[in-house]
Amino acid sequence: TRQAGRSNFPIAESSMAGQDLEVQPPVCTTLCLWEPDAHLMIRKAKGQERARKSEYAAEARKGAFVEAASESGVSEEIRAFEEHFAIELRAARDTMEQVMALSSADGETPKLFDWWLEQLTELHTLVSSATSFLPTQLRQRFGNQIADHEAKLKAERERLTPKKKFAFKKRDKVAAKTTSAPEAAPPPPTASEAANLVPTGGGVAHVPKADTFQAPAGCQGFRDRVGATLIRPAGEEAAGDFALEELTDCEVRLLSSSAVLWIRNLSNCRIFALPVARSIYVTACEGCTLYLGSRQLRIHTSSRTDFYVHTTSHPIIEHCSSLRFAPYPALPPNLQPAFDAVGIKPELNQWQLVDDFDWLKASHSPNWTELAEGQRVGPAFLENTEKDEGEAVELAVKII
Incomplete structure (x- = not known):
């Protein structure tokens, strides 16, 4: 039965006559909104509505946060x-x-x-x-x-650059030049090579996108040696590039300069190089000590290596850890012309201004540190006074 004028909820009669009727709650629904007091039930319903709105707002804020994070990235x-x-x-x-x-x-x-x-x-x-x-x-x-x-x-x-003076050419030379066969065009790249090329724009040659620190084909160098002492004597060609690749437990002395020096995959090696004319590229070196001088120094994927550096620009490191930097050692008087030969001023050295492209914060990068003065060690062969070492050093002055 239903009690007229009071409620539409079902009620049960008391077993005793004259006793007040007692309202019986229905089976609880999912939201459990029912309450004997109508005002309390209304407040509870409003609370549920506020909770739902709060959830919707939280979801909206979450979406906005994800979008903002994406934009921030x-x-x-x-x-x-x-x-x-x-x-x-x-x-x-x-x-x-x-x-x-x-x-x-x-x-x-x-x-x-x-x-x-x-x-x-x-x-x-x-x-x-x-x-x-x-x-x-x-x-x-x-x-x-x-x-x-x-x-x-x-x-x-x-x-x-001075302009060339104009002069008439002899007819036979002109004819010979016009009838000579043109140079053959370079072969087009294969499909795999083309997939790894990135156009650089501005008419500049393409560069492999996988790893641009690759020595050019036919480059001279020392490669695939273990436990060897390798010396490049003075007086060799200084205009070309030189490479050191796949060396383990080796000592290397480069007593002739070069245009660019390429260093790759070295382990537990000691490298001394006279300053080069342009750049030095170092890739995948571990546990090494390198004495290097150049206009530019780029270092990739190397660790636990000491660099004694003379460079006219900031050294740049990427994907490296546990590197230590110190200034290039003072050369003996008979080696001082090495700097003049490549056009580098000995007094201009930015060895300690290292830029780490993996560390964008204002604080110091954890991937490199300055080598304390008490821990710096020069190349042993420069300090050795034995005759054979002295002769090797004397030859080094003949750089070009």
């Missing part, structure tokens, strides 16, 4: 690229200032021009490799900065 990637680009551009600007300070060309001017061009090539490669996440506006801005440097490079070449 892209921004962080762009910021890291901008810092990387700024470092490379600063190095190119340093070279530009050296060139623009020259009143006339000398023997070192072509090397400076080559180095400047190599730095701009690196900038082109950098921008091309970031097209997947860089907005068009930023790509254009970076491209304009590189183009500005290229225009200045061209202007400085014209200013410092």
Whole structure:
């Protein structure tokens, strides 16, 4: 039965006459909103509604947070690229200032021009490799900065490079030149090679995207040796590149300079190299000690290695750990011409200004540290006064 005028809920009669009727609750529903007091039940229903709205708001906040985190990740990637680009551009600007300070060309001017061009090539490669996440506006801005440097490079070449005097050529030489067979075009890359190439833009050669720190084909060097003492004597060709690859427990002395030095896959080796004219690229070295001098030093995927460095730009490390840096050792008087031979000033050394591309915080990177003065050890053979070592050092002065 139902009690008229009071409630629509079912009620049960008491077994005793005249006793007040007692309201019986129904079976509890999922939300359990029923209460004997109607006002309490209304408040409970409103509470449930507020809870649902709170859940909806929480889900909305969660979605917004995920979206913001995604956007923040892209921004962080762009910021890291901008810092990387700024470092490379600063190095190119340093070279530009050296060139623009020259009143006339000398023997070192072509090397400076080559180095400047190599730095701009690196900038082109950098921008091309970031097209997947860089907005068009930023790509254009970076491209304009590189183009500005290229225009200045061209202007400085014209200013410092003397123009060739005009002269009539003999008819037979002209005829011979016009009838000579043209050079064969290089073969197109295979499908696998094409898949690993990244266009660098600006007419610059393509660079493999997997690993750009590869010595050129046919490069001279020491390779695949264990427990050997390897000496490159003075007086060898200094204009080409040189490579050290796949060496274990070796001692290497490079007493002739080179344009670029490529170092890859070394374990427990001691390397001494006279300064090179341009760059040194180090990849996958562990437990080594290296004495290196150059305009640019790039280090990849190396650990537990000591670097005694002379470089005119900031050393750059990527994917490295437990590296220690110290200044390049003082050379004996008979080796001092090594710096002049490659156009590097001994007093300009930025060995301690290391840039870690894996560490974007303002604090010091945990991946490298300065080697304490009390722990620095020079190359033993430079300090050795025995006759055979002395003769080797005497030869080193004949760099070019």
